[in-house]
Amino acid sequence: MAEIFITTDRRKILHVDLDAFYAQVEMRDNPLLRDKALIISGNPDETKGRGVVTTANYIARKLGVHSAMSAAEAKRLAPNAIFLSPNFNKYRIISKQIHDIFYTITNKVEPIALDEAYLDITELQQSSTEVAGYIRHEILRKTGLTSSIGVSHNKLLAKLGSKFNKPNGVTVITSENMLCFLDELAIGDFRGVGKKTREKFEKIHITNGAQLRGLTYEELRSLFGKMGENLYWQARGVHFGEVAWQRQQQSIGKEETFGQFLHDEADVQSEFRKLAVAMINVMKSRHLAGRTFNVKIRDDAFNTITRAITRESPWPLSEDLLVKNAQNIFEDVITLPFSIRLLGLSMSNLQSSTFEEMTLF
Ligand SMILES: [Mg+2]
Structure with missing residues (x-):
């Protein structure tokens, strides 16, 4: 008897994955590598056969090379391949550029690897395919690299989808074609x-x-x-795992340790203002709002005082308002004369801010 499936899952989930990331970066930076088999790992001739393949380009993959394979075995399969040691500092910088693009779209990002993340875009007005197209375009424009995206209503299908149409593709898996x-x-x-x-x-x-x-x-x-x-x-396409963005994002804020301790209320106020501006900028760029405002104060004897104010609805991201509240707390807990070593401001109990004013296109 045939089974009938009705998908009630109405989420919009993307899985974004760069194509052969490390290898693609090296080919971008050195065009001479582009038409050769390229393996990102130490050369087994120089490492006495040790080493493991981190990534291989698609030419090397056609010869059977894949990541996690020993470099020595890769060398047997692709004797003419070029071996390059990974340059993680470079990859991390590019990874940051890529993740920054994700956060311009939503704060519901679950980073999986330097070149891979899940995004939950259920709350966005735009269609999943529009957003996927936009992300691929932005990654290409800002980094010169291609990516693949799986689009579906859960993480399982999104992940299977991004893998299916590699490299440089989008796969949309709906409840109809699932x-x-x-x-x-x-x-x-x-x-x-x-x-x-x-x-x-x-x-x-x-x-x-x-x-x-x-x-x-x-x-x-x-x-x-x-x-x-x-x-x-x-086999039935059922998966209820959530995009685990909060795990990464418990609070947002900044603290500053002062080489010269603060003794003056005007200095305290101006430092609070700098911290508030930095915090507000990050929150806005990540479309976050928070209900709990935290103030941290440490004096020259390493006494640390933390205070929090939780509101029913999110704090407005107003510099003046947050500085005023931080100052009030400071005056409550610190008596003159003072010698302050550290100040910190942060926001927790985070939630998505509204996407209404968002203009992607
Ligand atoms: Mg990848």
Whole structure:
């Protein structure tokens, strides 16, 4: 009997992934590398066969090279390949540029790697495909690099989608085309199916998603335990994991330690103002609002005082208002004369600010 699925999940989730990130950066910076097999790892000839492939370009991949493979094995598969040691400082700078683009769109970003993140854009007016197009365009414009994006209503499908159309592609998986997509997926492409699991499936003639979906929950559980239960839901495109953006973003703020301790109320006020401006700028750029305003004060004897004011609705991001509140707290807890070593302001209990005034296009 055919099963019928009705997807009630109305979220808009993107998975963004740069194509062969480290290799693409090196090819961008050195055009002579572009038509050669390029492997980002130490050269096994120089490292006595040690080393692991971090990334390979698509020419090397066609020869069977893939990340996590030993550099020595990669050398056997692609004897003429160029080996380059990774330059993580460079990749981190580019990664920051890419993540900054994500945060111009939403604060609901879950960074997965230097070149990879999930975005929950459910609250945006624009369609997912419009936003995906915009992100790819901005990444290309600002970094010269191509990316692939999976668009769907959950993280599982978004991730499978970005991988499906690599390099430089967008895959949209809707509740209508979801089962077709999953049915044709090779068993090894489901999440968590490694070599051993794949071989076990092949022994029972399960090689794709359609066949996987033919197995019952009990069959899968008895064969693969917890993993089997998970695959039962994967074959049906069901996944309720949330984009874990808050994990990254508990509070936003800044603190400053003073080489010359502060003794004067006017200096305290002007430092509070600098901290407030910095905090407000970050919050605005990330479309965040916060309900709890935190003030931290440390004196020259390392006594630290923290105070927080929580409101029912988010604090307006007004410099004057926040400085005034910080000053009031300061006057309450500090008596003259004082000698202040550190001041800090931060906002917690964060939530998305409204996207109304957002103009992406
Ligand atoms: Mg990548």
